[in-house]
Amino acid sequence: MLTRNSADVIVVGAGVVGAACAYYAARSGLRVAVLDRGPVAGGTTGAGEGNLLVSDKEPGPELELARISGELWRKLSEELPPDIEYEPKGGLVVASDEAGMAALRDFASGQRGAGVTAEEVPADRLRDLEPHLAAGLAGGFHYPQDAQVMPALAAAHLLRAGGERVRLRLGEEVTGLLTGASGEIRGVRTTVGELHAPYVVNAAGTWGGEIARLAHVALPVRPRRGFVLVTEPLPRVVRRKVYAADYVADVASGSAALQTSAVVEGTPAGPVLIGASRERVGYDRTLSPEALRHLAAQAIALFPVLAGIRAMRTYVGFRPYLPDHLPAIGPDPRVPGLLHACGHEGAGIGLAPATGLAIARSLTGGEPPLDIAPFRPERFSPAA
Structure with missing residues (x-):
């Protein structure tokens, strides 16, 4: 049973990334405590538009994370209440001149090789998709895989869907990490008291660097x-x-x-x-x-x-x-028991499900949904 002062894993941050980590960890059978110094979605998540985009990502690890997350969001939209406002409405990227269209063609060509559907739209067909668009545009590309959710409600419903295995502790700031004799994670110290667990997930968004500093490791968020x-x-x-x-x-x-x-x-x-x-x-x-x-x-x-x-x-x-525009996802080898799930910049809502699933698989010894080596958190340390 999840008690007031112990859990299998502590997730620091009740935004959409932390909520996804908690949801998939609970689905894996773990008891999860989610801490946040503010309310659910009180940081970046609550100030987001809810973008679930592949259209703005070049081929590489972030695009792969976005594609997998897009598939997971579609599944989640069938499980979570409809007021998360999931809309698979697609995206339209437009160019004002032929030079812009040439650049979009090159970009889309690379994306197609990575599994993205990108459909060229000539200038005279743009208003078939968007009747109120300005005249005189050179054309664009339609991305049917782009979608949208209402981010704050999506985070709240993910946490609720974790059921009794997820306990929320809001208005409780983490002030320190508890460690054992060998430096391994034993829990956290908060403004309310101590909470014990062998794993801590840093999903603190823009404050992820501060949580990392409590563990005496570098993460330049x-x-x-x-x-x-x-x-x-x-x-x-x-x-x-x-x-x-x-x-x-x-x-x-x-x-x-x-x-x-x-x-x-x-x-x-x-x-x-x-x-x-x-x-x-x-x-x-x-x-x-x-x-x-x-x-x-x-x-x-x-x-x-x-x-x-x-x-x-x-x-x-x-x-x-983060300086290289990739989030930090996965176990931190510098501190046994510490995992990171932060630094997603403006794409956290779209990347949250695959991030949460990767964290849950790391906690339980399962196979991650993609290669998370490019997201390794220690890549910013001087030794790396």
């Missing part, structure tokens, strides 16, 4: 700030997730400066979500009129119908950024 504009409720004027080709370059960039590239999508509830901006400014939550002006202008350039629509609110979030 940094916050990357982003804003999202939310419009008034509308009829479904945007059917898919639509963005311009330069968004892909911004995702892959390591620049600390402000970057904006509009990602526009409708939601079942009616509001249109407009992202995405990126900048490294620490945990500064100050509203950036410059970022919002850029996002609004770029969204109107894609969908002129939005020019007369009111933006009702905006929200800010922090993506957990």
Whole structure:
């Protein structure tokens, strides 16, 4: 039985990645305690758009993680309540000129070899997919595997689906890790007391580096700030997730400066979500009129119908950024019993299921759903 002060595994972080780790660990028969200093989805997850994307990822380990996660999300959508708003609506990436289309063709060609469906859409067919798109675009690519969920509810329902094997301890901050004589994990110390377990999963998002420091290991997770504009409720004027080709370059960039590239999508509830901006400014939550002006202008350039629509609110979030743009997933050989599941930047919602399954398999000695060597957490240590 899961007691108040012991578990088989402790997951630090109640965002969607931590929730997925807890869900798959519980499904594997483990007793899981999930700790968070705030509420469920109170960090990056709650400030996300719910993107489940393959369209923005080049061939490699992250794309493989995204493809497997996409399949798992489809299965989860049949198991979890419908209010997670899972929509397999597809994505549309558009180019403004022929040079942009040539770049999209090259990008899509590589993706197809990695199992992604990418369908070229000529300029005169774009409005068949999105009737309100601007005129004059050179064409685009349709990605039917792209999808969306409501991230906060997805995290909450994953935790609930773990049943009695998952215990939530919210408003409880981890202040230290308990270790044995050989440095192995024995549990955590929190603002409330001690909790004992032989395994700790660091799913703390942008604070993943702080949890790693408690274990005296290096994991250079940094916050990357982003804003999202939310419009008034509308009829479904945007059917898919639509963005311009330069968004892909911004995702892959390591620049600390402000970057904006509009990602526009409708939601079942009616509001249109407009992202995405990126900048490294620490945990500064100050509203950036410059970022919002850029996002609004770029969204109107894609969908002129939005020019007369009111933006009702905006929200800010922090993506957990690692320098090589790959998350840290799996056991940390420097600290026996410590595992990491953080650093997914802006893709954590889309990558959560495969991450959680990989962590659960690592805990139980099973075969991971993919080769997790590229995500090894110790790759940032000086010795590596």
